[in-house]
Amino acid sequence: MSTTAITGISELVTNDATHPDGDGSPLGLIPDASVVVADGRIEWVGRREELTATDDRRDLGGRAVIPCFVDSHSHLVFAGDRSAEFAARMTGEPYDGGGIAVSMKATRAATDDELRALVARRVEEMHAQGTGVVEIKSGYGLDAHNEARALRIAREFTDETTFLGAHVVPPEFRDSYTGRNDYVELVCGDMLAACAPYARWIDVFCEPNSAFAFTGEESERVLRAGAAAGLELRVHGNQLGHGPGAQLAVALDAASVDHCTYLSDDDVDALAGSSTVATLLPGVEFSTKSPYPDARRLIDAGVSLALASDCNPGTCYSSSIPFAIAVAVRDMGMTPAEALHAATAGAAKSLRRNDIGVIRAGARAELTTLDAPSYLHLAYRPGVPIASALRFP
Numbered sequence: 073m074s075t076t077a078i079t080g081i082s083e084l085v086t087n088d089a090t091h092p093d094g095d096g097s098p099l100g101l102i103p104d105a106s107v108v109v110a111d112g113r114i115e116w117v118g119r120r121e122e123l124t125a126t127d128d129r130r131d132l133g134g135r136a137v138i139p140c141f142v143d144s145h146s147h148l149v150f151a152g153d154r155s156a157e158f159a160a161r162m163t164g165e166p167y168d169g170g171g172i173a174v175s176m177k178a179t180r181a182a183t184d185d186e187l188r189a190l191v192a193r194r195v196e197e198m199h200a201q202g203t204g205v206v207e208i209k210s211g212y213g214l215d216a217h218n219e220a221r222a223l224r225i226a227r228e229f230t231d232e233t234t235f236l237g238a239h240v241v242p243p244e245f246r247d248s249y250t251g252r253n254d255y256v257e258l259v260c261g262d263m264l265a266a267c268a269p270y271a272r273w274i275d276v277f278c279e280p281n282s283a284f285a286f287t288g289e290e291s292e293r294v295l296r297a298g299a300a301a302g303l304e305l306r307v308h309g310n311q312l313g314h315g316p317g318a319q320l321a322v323a324l325d326a327a328s329v330d331h332c333t334y335l336s337d338d339d340v341d342a343l344a345g346s347s348t349v350a351t352l353l354p355g356v357e358f359s360t361k362s363p364y365p366d367a368r369r370l371i372d373a374g375v376s377l378a379l380a381s382d383c384n385p386g387t388c389y390s391s392s393i394p395f396a397i398a399v400a401v402r403d404m405g406m407t408p409a410e411a412l413h414a415a416t417a418g419a420a421k422s423l424r425r426n427d428i429g430v431i432r433a434g435a436r437a438e439l440t441t442l443d444a445p446s447y448l449h450l451a452y453r454p455g456v457p458i459a460s461a462l463r464f465p
């Protein structure tokens with residue numbers, strides 16, 4: 073097994089507050105550091121002068137190194153274009169989830185190879201911006217065949233795949249309450265059976281403020297069916313207005329409730345006393361001209377936070393975690409350290425993973441380098457491509 077030392081690290085963010093060479097902060101910063109990797113794992117982390125002999129060396133020439141970004145919320149399996157919808161929102165048109173059916177139509181019409189190529193391009197775009205691990209949801213098939221196909225293709229790129237058949241009620245089921253009910257039954261029955269083999273997670277767009285998405289009761293049915301089929305739970309909640317999503321996520325011990333744009337004091341208290349992570353998606357508020365969630369309020373209450381891209385064709389067609397960090401710092405009350413922690417260790421926690429989002433012996437060698445001396449440059453240099461995932465041969 074050959075060992076490679078990474079040297080020339082001006083500042084190492086470990087997310088290991090207990091490292092003896094670290095500064096003791098949640099980011100566990102070590103100046104002038106080295107990391108030794110072997111066989112895809114981290115072997116050693118410390119100060120450069122304590123480095124012992126390795127087979128290879130890679131000198132970064134004075135750059136910062138951070139744990140890879142973990143993008144714990146994305147919808148990459150889609151075809152078609154909704155840029156006109158984005159333009160309409162910039163002139164005041166509100167987002168209501170109705171455009172999901174437009175992506176559904178284009179996605180159903182695409183071949184497997186076309187979808188695979190689209191996902192490959194988007195995943196590559198993420199890696200080029202420092203994301204090492206990505207979660208990918210279905211949700212633009214909305215029938216058993218196309219949802220299973222989306223997950224099968226997503227699985228070619230990541231183990232973190234999420235069944236989102238309950239994204240919206242598709243047009244062919246919308247006519248009556250019976251139609252909605254039939255769709256929920258399909259999601260919980262044949263669709264779940266077809267999708268479960270390719271999915272780790274199940275998610276639902278719990279949003280009574282949208283005519284297209286699901287009520288608290290419908291969402292609970294979907295999540296309980298998913299759990300019975302062995303899937304772990306995530307929830308889209310509290311995106312368009314107040315609603316039951318956050319409290320439902322806590323009650324069912326979901327790993328994450330995502331969006332959290334509108335939260336009551338009771339929602340915040342429930343999250344603070346739970347192991348459910350609140351995942352904030354700053355690109356969504358940016359791209360829909362919605363109010364930003366109050367990250368400061370959540371942090372002060374003791375809620376665990378993640379930041380993710382939510383890359384999707386409707387509410388945020390950006391795959392950039394550095395962009396999400398810059399917005400979170402500029403507009404959501406997060407410090408640069410809190411935002412970086414949320415986009416790495418916080419997002420790993422939202423996927424219930426402890427082998428990523430941290431630079432510590434034994435963790436996976438998923439590292440990101442910054443063309444900058446310090447992590448502060450992520451928010452300080454918005455729009456500048458300074459982050460890239462480090463790849464080891």
Ligand SMILES: N=CN[C@@H](CCC(=O)O)C(=O)O
Pocket residue numbers: 147169171172175277308311356382384385386387388
């Ligand atoms: N809100 C639900 N789903 C996506 C948007 C999907 C779309 O509009 O295409 C989201 O996370 O924002």
Ligand SMILES: [Zn+2]
Pocket residue numbers: 145146147308382384
């Ligand atoms: Zn989403």
